[in-house]
Amino acid sequence: MFPLVFFLLTWLFFFFNYFQHENYSVELVNRNFLFTIPWITIGVIIWFTIAWFSHSAMIRAATDSRPLQRNENKRVYNLVENLCISAGMTMPAINIIEDDSLNAFACGIDTKSYTISLSRGIIDKLNDEELEGVIGHELTHIRNRDVRLLIISIVFVGIFAFIAQALLRSMRFGSLGRGKKGGGGYAFLIAMVLAAVGYLLASLFRFAISRKREYMADAGSAELTKRPLALASALRKISVDPTIEAVKRKDVAQLFIENPGVEDKNRSFSLGLLFSTHPPISRRIELLEQF
Amino acid sequence: MIVFLFLLVILFILLMMAVSIYNRLVRLRNNRQQAFADIDVQLKQRHDLIPQLVDSVKGYMGHERGVLTEITEARSNAMKATTIDEKIAAEGRLSNALAGLKVSVEAYPDLKANQNFMDLQNEISDIENKLAAARRFFNSATKELNVATEVFPSNIIAILFNFKRETMFELGDQRATAEQPPKIQF
Numbered sequence: 001m002f003p004l005v006f007f008l009l010t011w012l013f014f015f016f017n018y019f020q021h022e023n024y025s026v027e028l029v030n031r032n033f034l035f036t037i038p039w040i041t042i043g044v045i046i047w048f049t050i051a052w053f054s055h056s057a058m059i060r061a062a063t064d065s066r067p068l069q070r071n072e073n074k075r076v077y078n079l080v081e082n083l084c085i086s087a088g089m090t091m092p093a094i095n096i097i098e099d100d101s102l103n104a105f106a107c108g109i110d111t112k113s114y115t116i117s118l119s120r121g122i123i124d125k126l127n128d129e130e131l132e133g134v135i136g137h138e139l140t141h142i143r144n145r146d147v148r149l150l151i152i153s154i155v156f157v158g159i160f161a162f163i164a165q166a167l168l169r170s171m172r173f174g175s176l177g178r179g180k181k182g183g184g185g186y187a188f189l190i191a192m193v194l195a196a197v198g199y200l201l202a203s204l205f206r207f208a209i210s211r212k213r214e215y216m217a218d219a220g221s222a223e224l225t226k227r228p229l230a231l232a233s234a235l236r237k238i239s240v241d242p243t244i245e246a247v248k249r250k251d252v253a254q255l256f257i258e259n260p261g262v263e264d265k266n267r268s269f270s271l272g273l274l275f276s277t278h279p280p281i282s283r284r285i286e287l288l289e290q291f
Numbered sequence: 292m293i294v295f296l297f298l299l300v301i302l303f304i305l306l307m308m309a310v311s312i313y314n315r316l317v318r319l320r321n322n323r324q325q326a327f328a329d330i331d332v333q334l335k336q337r338h339d340l341i342p343q344l345v346d347s348v349k350g351y352m353g354h355e356r357g358v359l360t361e362i363t364e365a366r367s368n369a370m371k372a373t374t375i376d377e378k379i380a381a382e383g384r385l386s387n388a389l390a391g392l393k394v395s396v397e398a399y400p401d402l403k404a405n406q407n408f409m410d411l412q413n414e415i416s417d418i419e420n421k422l423a424a425a426r427r428f429f430n431s432a433t434k435e436l437n438v439a440t441e442v443f444p445s446n447i448i449a450i451l452f453n454f455k456r457e458t459m460f461e462l463g464d465q466r467a468t469a470e471q472p473p474k475i476q477f
Contacts, residue, residue, distance in 0.1 A: 078417050086424035088326065088432065 047158065065095040065117045076123055079132050080116065083139060087224055092116050092142055096123070102238045106138035109148045116142070126234050133221055133231030134238075140220025146213045153206040161199055210277040218284055219291075228291035235288070239281045312448045319436040323457065326429040330460075333422045334369070334382060337415065341366050341389075344411045348392070351402040358395050362388040379460075389415060430459045 070077040077094065084091045092106070092114035102122040108114035116138045118131075126134065141147070222228035345359055352359065365388045369381035393412070402408055437456045440449040448454075 074413070074417075078420070082417075082420050082424045085329070085421055086427040088322070088428045 047155065064099075065097040068094040068096045068118075073123065075128070076118065076131070079128065080135055080139075083132060083135055083224060087139065087143070089139065089143060092139075094118070096120060102126070102240075104134050104138055106141040107147050108142065109145075109151065114142050122238070126237060129225075129227055129230035130234035130237070132225050133227065133234050136221030136224040137217045137231065140217040140224065141213070143220065144213065144216060146217070149213070150206075150210065153202075153209055157199065157202045157206050207277055211279045214278050215284070215287070218288060222288060222291050228288040232285045232288040235281055235285050308444070309448055312445045313452060316436075316439055316445060316449060316452070316454050319432070319439050320454065323429070323432040323436050326425070326432040330422065330425045330429055333418055333425050337385070337418045337422070338366060338370055340411065340415055340418065341385075344392075344408075344415060347405065347408045347411055348396075348402065351399050351405070352395065355395055358388070358392050362392060386419070389419075426460045433457050433459045 068076065073096075080094055081091055090111060092108065093116075095115055095117040097103075097117055097119040099119045100121040102119060102125060104116065104118045104122055106114070106116050116135065118134075122134065123131065218231065221231050225231070341362060345362060349359065362385070365381065365385040369378070369385050372378040372381040396402055396412075436454075439445045440454050440456050
């Protein structure tokens with residue numbers, strides 16, 4: 001995970017070095033660059049801190065979920081507890097979303113905030129084995145600290161977006177406009193292109209990470225429960241009705257076990273697939289059945 | 292001079308690696324010990340619930356003396372067991388006795404209508420599931436320790452510091468008894 005972060009970070013610096021190379025008035029660029037960097041860093045740190053501390057409250061508010069007590073639903077509580085015992089994990093908190101459609105997600109970045117949320121629909125409509133498969137999938141997300149990875153990668157995508165913006169602003173108001181006329185415009189273009197490419201690649205990276213983690217969570221669940229076919233049949237039932245009406249925000253939606261945003265399930269390859277946060281359900285079911 | 296320093300650095304790196312391998316082995320061994328102790332937690336909970344279960348059943352199943360005495364005896368046996376083999380045998384006997392009770396209850400619809408009894412029955416079923424989960428975890432902790440004592444770099448440290456391959460939770464002699472279906476007495 002941290003090598004990943006390091007990779008993105010060095011990539012960031014590479015882009016800046018490249019940029020400086022092309023420019024004629026290097027000193028001016030350096031000055032502008034140094035001027036804007038502290039602001040970007042402060043902005044990112046603030047963003048990060050807010051996300052770190054408040055995200056579970058935000059998610060709970062965004063999805064309208066509430067904590068589940070043991071005596072309220074012993075079946076669910078026991079399923080989660082038993083799975084945690086067999087994995088040697090401490091139990092996360094359990095939340096329930098009062099919605100008839102089937103979906104579930106895991107969130108939380110440290111032992112105190114780990115939470116699994118299940119919708120009322122998924123609790124009622126899946127049998128014990130299938131529900132166990134879904135819970136196993138979410139527990140694996142927690143064990144792999146996927147939400148933390150997601151937040152970090154989103155922040156990095158944000159860094160590139162910020163830089164693109166900051167460059168734009170510094171170009172317009174900075175002293176570069178006073179340099180060689182041709183030189184100034186040329187550098188500006190290069191900067192924009194690089195920032196845009198950086199943003200695009202970072203986004204693709206982030207979506208690829210998200211998809212890979214979904215596969216890993218499926219595999220983890222199959223290993224935990226020793227019943228991959230149960231999760232496969234659960235996914236089949238979920239694919240029929242995963243949209244939770246209350247959730248509109250895309251950021252939260254991608255944490256779910258199935259993201260209803262991707263409509264193109266029939267085409268074997270489409271550009272949209274590169275930008276989807278979840279792999280197509282048919283492929284996930286296929287892989288599980290081969291387990 | 293340079294060669295000497297170079298060798299020193301290499302030696303230092305090797306030492307650091309050895310230390311981290313040793314620490315990992317220690318952690319794995321402690322994980323396994325904790326997993327073993329956690330099984331005892333579940334067993335104790337089961338021991339505590341059984342008297343309540345027997346009491347709730349006594350009024351209804353007066354004729355089923357055999358089943359009830361078997362459960363009570365098996366329980367006290369299990370609580371007295373000291374060695375691992377004794378424990379495995381005693382707990383197996385208790386599990387069998389409880390399974391026998393579950394089957395016998397089928398003949399008493401009044402008992403099945405008793406909410407208290409059904410709650411206790413569900414609690415004990417849940418503990419059996421937790422026991423199975425705890426044993427699975429114990430086995431996976433044992434597997435990790437065993438693998439670490441056998442794979443290449445760590446097996447050297449393991450031999451040096453006396454980390455051995457450990458046994459999993461296995462039925463052993465009890466397998467024959469466990470594989471028999473529970474006795475039904477009417």
